[in-house]
Amino acid sequence: MKTKYISMFIALFVGMVSCDEEKLEPVNPNQLGIETFYRSGPQLEAAVNSVYAGLQANNLYNREYFFLQDLLSDDCDTGGPQLEAPRAQVLNHVFDASNPLVTANWRGWFRVVHRANLVLENADKAVEEITDGLRNRILGEAYFLRALANFELVSLWGPIPLMTSSAESPDGLPRTSEGEVYQTIFADLAEAISRLPLKSEYASEDIGRATRGAAQALAAKAHLFRGNFAEARPFLEAVINSNEYALVDRYLDNFEAENENNSESVWEVQFSEEFGNAGGWSGDGNNIAEVTFRGQEYGPTAWRNVIPSISLVEAYETVENGAEKDDPRGRYTFFRIGDTYNNGQSVLTADKVQGATDRPSWRKYQAIYKRENEDTNSGINFRVIRYADVLLMMAEVENETSGPAAALPYINQVRARADVDMPPYPTVQYPTGSREEMRLAIMHERRVELAGEQIRNRDIRRWRRQGTLPSEPIPAFQSRNDVLPIPLVEIDNNSALSNADQNSGY
Template sequence: MKTRFILTLIIILVGFNSCDEDRLSPTNPNQLGSETFYRTGPQLVAAINSVYAGLQANNLYNREYFFLQDLLSDDCDTGGPQLEAARAQVLNHVFDGSNPLVEANWRGWYRVIHRANLVLENADKATEEITEDLRSRVIGEAYFLRALAHYELVTQWGGIPLMLNTAESPDGNPRASEDEVYAVLFADLTEAINRLPLRSAYTGSDSGRASKGAAQALAAKAHMFRGNYSAARPFLLEIVSSNQYSLVDRYLDNFEEENENNSESVWEIQFSEAFGTAGAWNGNGNGIAEVTFRGQEYGPTAWRNVIPSLPLFNDYERVANGAAKDDPRISYNFFRIGDPFNGGSEVLTVDKVQGDTERASWRKYQMIYKRGAENTQSGINFRAIRYADVLLMMAEVENELSGPSAALPYINQVRARADVAMPPYPTAQYPTSSKIEMFRAIQHERRVELAGEQIRNKDIRRWRRQNLLSSEPIPNWNVRFDKLPIPLSEIDNNSALTNADQNPGY
């Protein structure tokens, strides 16, 4: 869906950005309002495009989403001269409800919810230039995106205020329980699955829209976060049996610009330099710039604010004691001194890298694979859900429900990718004759395959809650960090919340 989002609709949405923004701004009579918009199919498509645009905002995938997820995990460390204070607080687990990074993510997801609500409330008003199939698909996309926002919020904050309608007054909403949020999430995903087409139905500028497979994968993720493997299994089996997805032969095709929306992509966040690079500090996803700062923030020749942690780097298999080979995903995931870049015309040298040059830097999502420097403008899509992730979830589910032999084909399929070709399990380091041994192999494979893809944080959280971690991977973690703090601005501005609604420990 690499297309410039329609600005006409965005203008009318600015006053409704999130639950704690000014809902009472005067309406400009010269602008279209919700009473006069939503009349045609193209307008309805513009409305759903604005929901996707919210994902491109600075407080989500443009910048703050990947920071929050990566710094909360054990896969990242600081690499530049100085990590900004708010980010360092998250990395060191010393944050509270005033942390700007936590607030930014909260605000971003509620903006997505609000925009999805606008689509759901107004979809039936479109009577011109529209088919019922298009209307149903757009409604399905809105349900999926609202479910995505609720998934991100409930898995990190627990119970949250539910906003299932657009705001009509400055009064806020009380905090719902986790069960109530999950009930809404699964109901929305049921609607999305019933309405969305298979991925193969999307072509051209529609590539990247939410599909049935994306909704099924999100449902599986939500059930697995709750430890409900039996509920997750049917969704994963349907994805695998749909023949819509396959692993690509080249691992890096999943993280470079030329091979986006490929056969391994279940769903990805769309970015492009083609639709404006000015104003990359895109505060609200209003379509002024569809680029991400990931390369600039993480790149070895750029700011290098975040680098891979030593525990992650050391978790990759190496040749030792007769092992067959090094895991090639070391070089696919990381840049090290001496590595070529810029299409092979340059070599990474010490003078080009900030900070500790003995440590590796991220390679995923870096534009310097084909150019000399990052410049804060990257159009590389974020692969939010990959088929490799689905296969590894399938392995975990089968191991829990049926045992190691049922899990083995799925985990080995990931290792058998053409340019990875790691020895199949069991290996000397990872025997898999028992459920415990197989689970250890699955944990390893998820870490080395999905490194730097904003997945590790949620994996750790769900495994911790299910008592599946053999040791605590976060050095500064304590029980209060099981959930993030509700932003103080939300408690201050939401009349239905008090300090008693804050998560324990904050």
């Protein structure tokens, strides 16, 4: 699908058109617009490509999404000489409704919702060069992407304005209850599941599009976030029993460019150095790029603005005692002084690293495994949902509904990956004889397996809300930060909202 992202730019205007302006201006049949665009299969496909392109924007996976998720968690710390003030505020949990990082993510996800709505509203207009199968698939993709965006929004902000149609005026909508938002998410995912192909049914040029398995895994994630373990089970079973996915033998295959869209990938956002540039910094975060800033921002030889936290580094098992052994995922996740990179041709020395050299740096998603220096043009895909995540979610479901014995096969399957080969549970550290002990083991396993993958923040929030956190992992946490503030610019510009609608404490 990377080659198809070139065509996404044709449709970017779709998300930017003001319907008020269109009502004032006569329609020119020779000019592309909403009235003249959605007439063929290729145009409709270009329109759904523009929804995917929204994920590549500066305010989402190009840059700001990984910052917000990682800094809200306890997996990260500041590593370079100076973390920009808005990011430092998020890291220290002292942000307010004017924080640009919070605003950027809000805008980015609502742009995805708006573009998905345009596809859903106009899909029936395409009558040329289109089959029922193509139309059905494109509708499934749009439903999936709208559900993804709404889940990101409701899980971070609570009640949100629920856009089920494209914007027709500058006016906004009032907040909708979390329950109603989730009803829409699950309805959208049901539509997506009924319409989307399996991953193996896509042609090679379409790899990277939403799949049935991705929609099922997302539905499970949403149910788990709400503590609905029994409801999550059938979706996880469907993914596991599909035989579409398997753990790869080499852990780092999940974070390098040469092994993208592999058997472990349930769904990932596509990037490539072959197209585009870094995207730059735009006022509203709308710049689209086929590359990300991740390597430059997190890289040990680059800006190193974000590094692993001490608590994360210490979470990896490092005991050599009988059946116990060091967890190699620590080596796969971090760069330390003395490690080689650049295909083994370079050695990481203290003079190449900004900030405290006694602290490790991130290895995941870093391009220096194959080159000397990082820059703002990393083409490594973001793995949004991995099969390892699915197996650990299933372990959690089994533990909460059936007990620890039923959870063991799933958590041990993750530990048995060929180049991880950790001793199976129970272990000395995690005896897992009770539901509470298994819960702690699953929490540990999710942290060390999925570190730095924008998952920990949401895990902490759901466990906190469900009352299962053994202790508060973020000392600076305040109850108000369990949800983010509605951005001040939204309240100022949306006549359906006022300061009274702001989340408590902001």
